[in-house]
Amino acid sequence: MNTEKKPIIKELTIEKFSQKGKAIAFDEKKNKIIITNAVLKDVILAKLNKRKRKGVIKGEIVEILKPSEYRDEPKCIHFDICGGCTWQNIKYFYQLEQKQNFLIDAFQDFIKNTNVEIFPIVKSKNIFEYRNKMEFSFSQNRKKTKFLGLIMKGGRFVIDVQRCYLANEWFSEVLNQIKNWWEIHDFDAFNYFNGEGFLKNLTIKEGKNTQDKMVILTTSDSYTLSDIEIKDFIDHIIKAIYPSKKISIFLNTQISKKGIKTTFNLQKLYGEDNIQEDLNIDALGEKIKLKFKIGPNSFFQPNTDMAQYLYSTAINYLKKEEIKNKIALDLYSGTGTIGMILSRFVKKVIAIELSENACQMAKDNMKLNNIKNFEMINGDVSKILNTLLSDKNFEKPEIVIVDPPRSGLGDEAIENILKISPEIIIYISCNINTQLEDIKILTNLDLINPDWTNKKYQLKILHPIDQFPHTFHIENIAILKKLDFD
Numbered sequence: 384m385n386t387e388k389k390p391i392i393k394e395l396t397i398e399k400f401s402q403k404g405k406a407i408a409f410d411e412k413k414n415k416i417i418i419t420n421a422v423l424k425d426v427i428l429a430k431l432n433k434r435k436r437k438g439v440i441k442g443e444i445v446e447i448l449k450p451s452e453y454r455d456e457p458k459c460i461h462f463d464i465c466g467g468c469t470w471q472n473i474k475y476f477y478q479l480e481q482k483q484n485f486l487i488d489a490f491q492d493f494i495k496n497t498n499v500e501i502f503p504i505v506k507s508k509n510i511f512e513y514r515n516k517m518e519f520s521f522s523q524n525r526k527k528t529k530f531l532g533l534i535m536k537g538g539r540f541v542i543d544v545q546r547c548y549l550a551n552e553w554f555s556e557v558l559n560q561i562k563n564w565w566e567i568h569d570f571d572a573f574n575y576f577n578g579e580g581f582l583k584n585l586t587i588k589e590g591k592n593t594q595d596k597m598v599i600l601t602t603s604d605s606y607t608l609s610d611i612e613i614k615d616f617i618d619h620i621i622k623a624i625y626p627s628k629k630i631s632i633f634l635n636t637q638i639s640k641k642g643i644k645t646t647f648n649l650q651k652l653y654g655e656d657n658i659q660e661d662l663n664i665d666a667l668g669e670k671i672k673l674k675f676k677i678g679p680n681s682f683f684q685p686n687t688d689m690a691q692y693l694y695s696t697a698i699n700y701l702k703k704e705e706i707k708n709k710i711a712l713d714l715y716s717g718t719g720t721i722g723m724i725l726s727r728f729v730k731k732v733i734a735i736e737l738s739e740n741a742c743q744m745a746k747d748n749m750k751l752n753n754i755k756n757f758e759m760i761n762g763d764v765s766k767i768l769n770t771l772l773s774d775k776n777f778e779k780p781e782i783v784i785v786d787p788p789r790s791g792l793g794d795e796a797i798e799n800i801l802k803i804s805p806e807i808i809i810y811i812s813c814n815i816n817t818q819l820e821d822i823k824i825l826t827n828l829d830l831i832n833p834d835w836t837n838k839k840y841q842l843k844i845l846h847p848i849d850q851f852p853h854t855f856h857i858e859n860i861a862i863l864k865k866l867d868f869d
């Protein structure tokens with residue numbers, strides 16, 4: 384007797400995308416079904432998992448019966464399994480339309496009840512090879528087969544990547560050369576489940592406008608590379624970028640001991656301490672060129688072309704004549720990019736950033752660009768604002784720019800911004816959900832009976848920018864103005 388149960392195969396039509404970019408269909412019982420690699424309006428035969436998890440059934444395409452008009456041919460051979468860019472099979476114009484719809488859905492209460500103006504999402508200058516930084520992972524299975532690449536779609540396993548079209552070709556050449564190096568030297572990949580093994584990540588960065596290059600190998604402290612192994616590592620990278628030899632190479636060793644906070648030991652193996660990126664900004668009628676040093680640990684917006692556009696657009700919401708004598712706060716400033724551009728137009732900029740390394744970079748960047756009216760403070764935004772606000776000599780800034788991590792601002796930072804009471808808040812975010820929650824509080828809408836006359840701030844503008852083609856991520860600028868300042 385054949386005991387094997389038949390798989391569940393169903394004909395489905397994809398009805399929408401979830402906010403995380405997943406294709407969703409519903410069966411006759413209205414069960415929500417997520418289908419990997421499907422596109423809105425595809426009619427498919429799908430194989431479904433028998434078990435529902437968290438109210439959702441997962442499935443995969445067996446056959447596309449009627450392809451969606453939005454479907455595109457993925458450029459990448461890894462697309463079916465790689466989690467790097469899940470929307471490569473969707474036409475770019477439709478990716479943009481979806482992102483615009485996500486924003487409109489999220490902010491629908493504001494759209495219905497206020498005069499907020501929503502701009503059409505700005506398309507990315509390049510839709511391939513746009514990233515200036517990639518992080519690849521080392522991994523091994525039980526048979527010790529080696530993988531170096533990106534995390535699988537919806538999974539935790541690493542797939543071997545030969546060519547990644549999110550970044551320039553030399554990234555993949557380095558990746559492939561490091562695979563060759565790994566074949567020669569018998570190191571184990573780090574295993575996150577048992578904490579054993581050595582090789583963790585390979586991070587590659589570049590200055591898009593300078594062609595500067597950087598490679599960082601992150602390992603555990605379970606082994607110390609010999610001089611020969613390091614030389615061979617460097618030689619393989621140089622071979623990948625031939626005929627150029629200009630590159631910075633680092634070894635970043637994670638030091639973990641039970642009961643002691645994890646630290647990193649960063650060692651330069653080759654080249655300069657930093658790479659440089661040049662930004663060309665077109666703001667308030669001026670064309671500005673600024674140079675930024677980027678270190679192995681400092682944050683830089685991953686799509687240089689669109690970062691230039693993002694910063695220019697954000698600053699263009701200010702009025703040149705009105706801000707000359709004003710003070711600006713650049714919160715979550717990273718290496719001080721936005722603040723340094725703005726410093727040209729205002730009396731002074733105070734920047735706050737948690738990463739010590741990014742603060743050091745910012746100080747170097749001030750010197751590099753001969754900027755004098757920029758103060759960099761290292762620390763947590765909420766704590767530093769507490770300290771500043773308790774100083775009776777603190778001159779309250781009239782302009783506040785925030786660009787927090789995905790988790791958003793948090794209550795204490797919001798409370799402090801409200802205490803500062805700036806005329807304008809420019810809120811840049813890569814997570815529209817946390818941005819929305821924070822804006823509800825800033826505009827006094829966290830109440831059970833929201834007051835749409837907005838007692839504190841009014842949300843005036845939403846200006847989305849596509850920094851991440853082929854992913855569902857949206858970068859969004861929100862402009863909030865104090866009620867009396869229009």
Ligand SMILES: C[S@@+](CC[C@H](N)C(=O)[O-])C[C@H]1O[C@@H](n2cnc3c(N)ncnc32)[C@H](O)[C@@H]1O
Nearest residue numbers: 682684715716717736737738763764786787788
């Ligand atoms: C999205 S990045 C923005 C950086 C910068 N505005 C730029 O465009 O390059 C967010 C920054 O916030 C910093 N950060 C995260 N939590 C923080 C906190 N609690 N206080 C201060 N900075 C923080 C991170 O180190 C990171 O540099």
